[in-house]
Amino acid sequence: MMQLKVMEPEQMITDEQVVKIIAEGNNGSFCLEPKHVDFVSALKPGILLYIVGEEEHYIAVDEGILVKCGKQVLVSVLNAIKGDTLEELEQRIRKEFKKTEAMNQASKIVLKSMEADLLLRFLEFEQHR
Incomplete structure (x- = not known):
């Protein structure tokens, strides 16, 4: 057994x-089991599969x-x-x-509103100068 912490x-x-x-790294998919050698991999966005019991x-x-x-x-x-399940995962995603x-x-x-407010203030400033 392995202790998986995500x-x-x-x-x-x-x-x-x-x-x-089972996960997907930058160099492709890989599978880890308890006797696998120590290993480090960058992960790509995707699905990590793990098996508990069966x-x-x-x-x-x-x-x-x-x-x-x-x-x-x-x-x-x-x-x-x-x-x-994959169905549950899809719904959550x-x-x-x-x-x-x-x-x-x-x-x-909000950003558009702030931009409009800034533009109005700038125009008011220009009129009072």
């Missing part, structure tokens, strides 16, 4: 005993790094979304994209 900057996503990990679990990961040292496997990524898109739209509206 972490974002602000939280632990998972900390579990696993028998196998059950598959999934984590969608952003860019990051994976380090295997002995029985410890540490994964550090900027963003991760966990799902027990779609929900997160919708939230992100809504935040981006709100940010654009």
Whole structure:
């Protein structure tokens, strides 16, 4: 067994005993099992698959790094979304994209409002000079 820890900057996503990990690095996909040599890889955005007992679990990961040292496997990524099935993972990713898109739209509206306010203040300043 290996101890898999997947972490974002602000939280632990998972900390579990696993028998196998499949991930995608910059040089392609790879599989880690308990007797695999120590290993380091940059991760590409994609799906990290890990197996607990006989059950598959999934984590969608952003860019990051994976380090295997002995029985410890540490994964550090900027963003991760966990799902027990691919269908659940897809639903969570779609929900997160919708939230992100809504935040981006709100940010654009606020930015346009600030730009308009700045332009009006600049014009007022020019008139009073």
